[in-house]
Amino acid sequence: xxxxxxxxxxxxxxxxxxxxxxxxxxGIEVDVVHTGEDAIxxxxxxxxxxxxxxxxxxxxxxxxxxxxxxxLRPDMxxxxxxxxxxxxxxxxxxxxxxxxxxxxxADLGELMEKVQxxxxxxxxLVEKRAEAEVADIxxxxxx
Amino acid sequence: xxxxxxxxDAGEExxxxxxxxxxxxxxxxxxxxxxxxxxxxxEDYLAAGRAGRAVDPDRFAAVxxxxxxxxxxxxxxxxxxxxxxxxxxxxxxxxxxxxxVRRVVALRQHAARVRRLTLEPRVPAxxxxxxxxxxxxxxxxxxxxxxxxxxxxxxxxxxxxxxxEDPGGxxxxxxxxxxxxxxxxxxxxxxxxxxxxxxxxxxxxxxAPGERVRLVLRIPPAGAGDSAGPPTEPGTSPTER
Numbered sequence: 001x002x003x004x005x006x007x008x009x010x011x012x013x014x015x016x017x018x019x020x021x022x023x024x025x026x027g028i029e030v031d032v033v034h035t036g037e038d039a040i041x042x043x044x045x046x047x048x049x050x051x052x053x054x055x056x057x058x059x060x061x062x063x064x065x066x067x068x069x070x071x072l073r074p075d076m077x078x079x080x081x082x083x084x085x086x087x088x089x090x091x092x093x094x095x096x097x098x099x100x101x102x103x104x105x106a107d108l109g110e111l112m113e114k115v116q117x118x119x120x121x122x123x124x125l126v127e128k129r130a131e132a133e134v135a136d137i138x139x140x141x142x143x
Numbered sequence: 144x145x146x147x148x149x150x151x152d153a154g155e156e157x158x159x160x161x162x163x164x165x166x167x168x169x170x171x172x173x174x175x176x177x178x179x180x181x182x183x184x185x186e187d188y189l190a191a192g193r194a195g196r197a198v199d200p201d202r203f204a205a206v207x208x209x210x211x212x213x214x215x216x217x218x219x220x221x222x223x224x225x226x227x228x229x230x231x232x233x234x235x236x237x238x239x240x241x242x243x244v245r246r247v248v249a250l251r252q253h254a255a256r257v258r259r260l261t262l263e264p265r266v267p268a269x270x271x272x273x274x275x276x277x278x279x280x281x282x283x284x285x286x287x288x289x290x291x292x293x294x295x296x297x298x299x300x301x302x303x304x305x306x307x308e309d310p311g312g313x314x315x316x317x318x319x320x321x322x323x324x325x326x327x328x329x330x331x332x333x334x335x336x337x338x339x340x341x342x343x344x345x346x347x348x349x350x351a352p353g354e355r356v357r358l359v360l361r362i363p364p365a366g367a368g369d370s371a372g373p374p375t376e377p378g379t380s381p382t383e384r
Binding site: 012014015017018019021022025056057058059061083104105106108 | 169172173175176177179180181183184187206209212213256257258259298
């Protein structure tokens with residue numbers, strides 16, 4: 001877990017700042033933004049191991065942000081955090097490419113598990129892509 | 144539910160009640176989520192203290208301040224929920240219109256924030272009570288007026304909700320300074336017209352194309368009876384748009 005980089009995106013400032021401090025106390029490196037637009041800019045600038053994204057936000061909502069983030073970085077692992085964790089919301093989130101979803105307020109232990117799982121999956125995807133790129137280079141060079 | 148009719152469109156009234164209750168539940172959940180995380184963080188601080196690690200008192204103070212804000216917000220939402228619940232069992236002959244407008248605006252604050260809209264109620268300090276119909280029917284029609292204008296307002300717009308009185312009764316104007324263009328006329332306007340008619344009044348659009356969206360609701364005084372009808376207003380009625 002230490003060294004894992006997470007982006008928290010939520011317009012509920014007091015909530016997300018508190019959650020960030022608790023995650024940081026457990027060795028996770030956390031950035032916080034309060035809009036979908038800012039999240040997209042952060043992701044454009046640098047990858048994260050996982051993004052925890054609120055669904056209901058001013059401007060671009062969570063689902064819209066998820067779509068844009070995955071366009072920029074298809075291997076990004078996004079966990080949607082919703083006040084209405086219905087099956088419908090979950091199905092919609094997964095259809096759009098979310099790694100997982102959970103109901104707000106998030107249980108810290110459960111969130112940590114999901115973040116860990118997401119970070120592991122992203123690492124695996126990055127390694128796979130690197131292996132494919134190496135194989136491609138070797139093939140092109142005829143080695 | 145009371146034995147008096149509440150207004151002109153039961154389905155539309157139910158929609159108002161359901162949306163308002165869901166919005167309050169969302170806001171309460173957010174307030175409680177902050178309290179829950181803050182409690183967890185204070186436990187973290189305690190654990191750190193017991194392990195002999197110093198915790199900056201300013202950090203405690205910051206968390207306590209967050210809890211206070213969340214508690215106040217939750218109490219405001221609980222107060223609104225209490226009011227909303229009792230709108231259906233108070234078939235007042237004289238609801239205080241100013242309070243109804245203020246409460247309905249408060250109920251829609253979250254939805255407005257999500258759409259980056261600002262709601263500005265302008266309600267007279269004096270009581271405005273001279274309309275027929277119950278609190279619930281009045282709240283439903285005020286809410287639908289607000290929602291219709293919010294649907295047509297551009298992101299970032301300010302919606303001014305002005306309550307006034309004239310000899311014809313009560314006049315509520317909901318005006319947006321930003322316009323996305325005309326929304327399609329349809330069942331929503333018809334439902335609003337039915338709700339307003341349930342109070343013996345009428346709702347009319349009074350737009351200035353490209354400049355503002357404005358919806359005017361007129362409700363006649365209590366006792367005006369069937370003869371009052373909706374007063375004439377420049378612009379077009381929702382069913383004529």
